Amino acid sequence: MGPTYRRVGEYLAAEPVRISAVLRLPLIVLIGVLVWIWEVDHWLPEVYAAILGLYAVAAVAWLVAVLRGPVPRWADWASTGIDLVVILALCLVSGGATAALLPVFFLLPISVAFQDRPLLTAAIGTLTAVGYLSVWVFYSKHDDRMGMPNMVYTHFGFLVWLAVATTVLCFVLVRRQDRVQALQAVRRQLVSEAMQSDERHNQEIAEGLHDGPLQTLLAARMQLDEVRERSPDPDLDAIYETLQDTAAALRSTVTELHPQVLAQLGLTPALRDLVRQFESRTRIAVQAELDDVGKPDSQQLLYRAARELLTNVSRHAQASTVSVRLGRIGNRVVLTVADDGVGFDPAVVPQYVSDGQIGLGSLLARFDAMGGSMLVDSSSGSGTRVTVTSPPEQS
Template identity: 65%
Template sequence: MAFQRTVDFFASQPVRVSAVLRVPLIVLILVLVSVWEVDHWLPEVYAVIIGVYAVAAVVWLVVVLRGPMPRWVEWASTAVDVLVLVALCAVSGGATAALLPVFFLLPISIAFQDRPVLTALLGAATAVGYLVVWIFYSKRDDNVGLPNVVYMHVGFLVWLAVATTALSLVLVRRSARVRWLLEVRRRLVSESARADDIRNAELAEHLHDGPLQTLLAARLDLDEIRERIPDPALDRVRAALQETAAGLRSTVTELHPQVLAQLGLAAAVRELLRQYENRDVVVTADIEDVGQPESQALLYRAARELLANVNKHARATEVSVGLHRKGDRIVLVVADDGAGFDPARVTTSVASGHIGLASLQVRVEANDGTMDIDTWPGSGTRVTVTL
């Protein structure tokens, strides 16, 4: 799961891929500069440019790995790469061998941005620019001609421009397909959840107006009989009726909590936590009044599912529940000091029929939310749901 989160993190913004690829590219240039003798026009300026570029690339990598970046950053970072390439060519006097990796790898780094037109333009400009600086270099020095290998390199660069453009087109189409499939999944899960809510509401109404009312009427009739004919057997029957009625009320509340519709999410979660007051678990609550957000039904279901998992599997002695609003998002946190588990079991348990957490995660993600599970065997569990 940690590996999957890493993959998703890099896939979410192509600028991260470019930032990672840029560092080894600069290292390669530095190695080649140190190995080959380069005929610099301005060697001090060349060293300053490549040094500042290397430091900036490392700092930039740290920045982009810390969080999401605006879309325009991709254009800006590519523009800086091109400017640095032009500056290095200018101060070195031409297309030196130490700059060859930049010409070949720059189009590849831009291909990950899912912008075919930009990829094609940059690829073509790289091929033309490489030929131009070699012509300029050969004209500047009469002892240096225009080697035939330059034309081969230009041909490779043109092919690379076509290949990276095709790659970018494929990535764009696949990304569109993935987005469409995710939207279809979101709609299906949303419709399924809506159907479940309607069914639960109908079932709760049926239980409340049918069997529960029948039990309550039977208990009243039994109370009248007990007043006339005291009998311990009748007391036991009344206790059984009372327990069954309480169980039905609890079921009706779970199926369709009225407090959720009437008082909001915070009150509903507090009511849910009261069920744990008489158990051997210390419950700590930090619940903020978040009103009645559109996602309150799913958040309530998440709190109920997570607390049920703690009760059934965690063997915990302490449970903490937090509910807060952060901007336009609601954050629910349920943590315990129990047994914990291997996060990989969330997916593998589906095959064995245990779909609670996996189903909840699908519902949360389908509603444009996130569900982060931080756990390990013996270290407790912390689940954060953001909607």
């Protein structure tokens, strides 16, 4: 089924983890710079260097992993928990370096504040404040000359306040996210109802054309054929050909309005029939790899997308070959239409809409509203590849 296209929604869901992974690298650099500038004497310099070095290597590896592949749900709290453990370990083995590392404690709660888990944010903030105080207690017991400065309690109070503030901030962001998702759900419902109404309307028109004008036209053609048999006439032959072409065009219109093969057999047979018609009409070779996907909920939208994309190829692409692929990835159906034509700039699609050419722009809007996606990859002279991903199927 070709390359797996990750959903935009899944990417955005993992965005906080990726942001944390990026911000972690300059934080490690700042830790190294702070200790180097302060020229502290470490209690365990080899252990300190080993921990910081392994932390840096792990941070780079983690950044590469989250940028390349899917991010598990536990990654957001696990990565931040490791940050806290490493900072505590560095403090415990670095003696006077503790003073240089203390500002880092104030950065840890902020690193999770933009995630969508208030309880996780509260837990990290609380652990950070307790860890800060524990480090000072450890050194006050280890070095009698150090003691417990009053500023420690002030800093501890600031960290507690920061934990509360970031938790409230995260809670507010989650509530706003829930509101946005609710509005998106309403939007999807409205678009779905509009599409169903549109489909019912098309079906009614198709049935009306099939049972009315098309049948009348076919009857007239049969009567004319009988007249031609009794009295051959070139003029009658011309009229017969015109009636035959009109009937074929009307039948094609009925099929476009409401393809019976789609309703009866499902998406894959309907696309095979669509590809066959495209090849016979345009003489463009099509390489089709169509897996059986049954009758997905969004088959009307996917069929419409395939028809619109193939129409665009025949009108604008100047292509010699076209590739059409259909298959499932998880609970979604993925359709890919690629050609070796002249290509175009995808940035002009919004301009097409403003100019009244709403075909491709309408598809983009419909898939976005329904929770699917439509990725257009094209450039001048390099052909075009459009990957359409359906909304998730209801389990």
